Amino acid sequence: MRVMVVVKASKESEAGEMPSEQILADMGKFNEELVRAGVMLAGEGLHPSSKGKRVRFSGRQRTVIDGPFAETKELIAGFWLWQVRSMDEALEWLKRAPFDGGTEIELRPVFEAEDFGKEFTPELRAQEERLRAEIERQHPQHQ
Amino acid sequence: MSPSPGATRAAIEAVWRIESPRLIGGLARLVRDVALAEDLAHEALVTALERWPAEGVPANPGAWLMATARNRGLDQLRRRRLVDERHRELGLAAAGAPDAPDLEAAIDEDVGDDLLRLVLVACHPVLAAEARVALTLRLLGGLTTAEIARAFLVPEATVAQRIVRAKRTLTEARVPFEVPKGADLPARLSSVLEVIYLVFNEGYAATAGDDWMRPALCEDALRLGRILAGLVPGEAEVHGLVALMELHASRTRARVGPGGEPVLLADQDRARWDQLLVRRGSPRSRAPRRSPVRSGRTRSRPRSRRATRAPGAPARPTGRASSRSTTRSWR
Structure with missing residues (x-):
């Protein structure tokens, strides 16, 4: 830590x-x-x-x-x-x-990465998912 | 107000983690036997656990532990000398016991040298890789057997046995507690680097358990690497390894998605890279080129393809998403 x-x-x-x-x-x-x-x-x-x-x-x-x-x-x-x-x-x-x-x-x-596990709010999760969708568009080969 | 027994115990554990490498190193120089040195240090720890909760943690806990352990060590050496003398009187050969060293003079030597000797012994080629890892984390990292077992997801008894066997092997092989001279040093150092890298790798791309990263192990490896870099500041390879680990570790946060799934380098959110580690890793990774050249087996390793790929690095290490500094270190 x-x-x-x-x-x-x-x-x-x-x-x-x-x-x-x-x-x-x-x-x-x-x-x-x-x-x-x-x-x-x-x-x-x-x-x-x-x-x-x-x-x-x-x-x-x-x-x-x-x-x-x-x-x-x-x-x-x-x-x-x-x-x-x-x-x-x-x-x-x-x-x-x-x-x-x-x-x-x-x-x-x-704060370390693992500390965010439970506190990862729905908003942050949604943001993360948008990011991932964007990534998917950019790099379809990884999905 | 005196602290609670729980707080004192936690303080003792913290003191142990900080002091045990120096303690064991100093004692090993005194008694010329790492296994015995560790036993003596542990006896001092037990004494501390008995007495500090009642008497309080002394002002200089490291010195207290050293004095306690040293006195026991001196007792043992005196006893050994006495036995040797008896044997001589009886016309028996001294049973292979080394001469007791000049005790007081031995105590004041440089602490850094002790730690270097200690890590070189813990990573001695006579030991199997697993034993080197366990012994290094225990002797240099100050980890308990239970902590090592948890980190590698193996039963505690397995780690305990590895350590006991390793210490026995060192004693039987009469591995000297010294820094090898000349060409032997780079070879022995490369064994230490391998061990540190092994620990890091297990943390960065875990081979056991459900999590595919175990950051605590990466942190332990980084600390060991930094300690080693402090002990042999002129060794370019050590700095190279530390830089490599720092750059890899800088991406820890970005390597796992919200569901715990891996995120490949090209897809990582670079904003989540740890800029402090990137910065720490970058100038160091250039340092080897400036440092005096020293031929060693691992010198080119951090830049070799195999090594950069090994810690779970993606197949395209120079992918679009890597920053300039990272790409540079990967060449």
Whole structure:
């Protein structure tokens, strides 16, 4: 399974402060361990929300809102994508991450193909069938 | 608030999956016997299962397991030495037991080397293919016997027996716990690549069971491949195999229709291809051409027709629907 590890923003990250050399070194070591274990698929850090934008949707209207955004604790500062066997394994990896100072990190399982089995709605199924009918027209030899 | 026993147990299992390869690798270097190393590691796990629920999971669980297992290992080595000395005193030949190594010095060596030695031993040519697969998933993948049995849809007892026999074979053949030098290394690595590819293939085009794909096995193979690529970053073939697996795996979602039926490559909805895996697979698949040339049996394999067709690939690998990057890697 894949898990997204969501790193929440902090006052420091929102202020655009760069982490100390020590933290960067520790994080580098942790990342290296993740890579060596075949766990890390991707990971990025994000600029503070002052460089971000939001789009609000309402009917046909799209309103652009410029950052920074106020609710620091709800903002994200970065993410990893991990390949693990279970949430427990992801938890165990996360515990080893060199965070401190009340930081909260969130783990969220990524939807995989098999998760869609039961939740495949009639609409999606119909769409899939239209697609298949189209395919049949294009490649009759496969059917 | 202390965690529930169930949560602690789950944490122990997760720790085991993360730590067991390093643990067994380090111990194998110490006692020079993979089978004994695994036994020692398991004894440490049993101790953890007894004590952690009451005492809590230690701050550094890997170090705790290593210390526990190592102490048992040292006890055994001391006992073996003692027996050897007695035998010598009695004028008997030391019963073929290797000299006990310099224990403390042995512990601080590079962990990466341990894992490489471990995977090379698990995939040793003296073992049958099935045994290599089971041993590799168990020693390097941290899977339990039950998990391996479930993955391959065989009875647990069968897998357990395969592993016991494999370990016995390794001990009897006195397979050294070392990285072979020179020309032997590529040959041994190619055996590892075969095992990883076998695991991937079984996941990508299952030969047993009702589902014709078993993604968990693909994931295990990908992880093993990535671990190996980290251990021997200069080996172009390893990167080639990882790229091949990532590109194949990128299509997992698109390969099955809503009714579970297979969808051929040309008919696949490309929007459902996993772009992260496509991207990961693409630059790597070019890497071999840049890397220092190394002659190995499997170097050209990922590009050979046989290999690209093998994991359930359709008969027309360069079909219309394939993206540029995919076609490139298939040449």
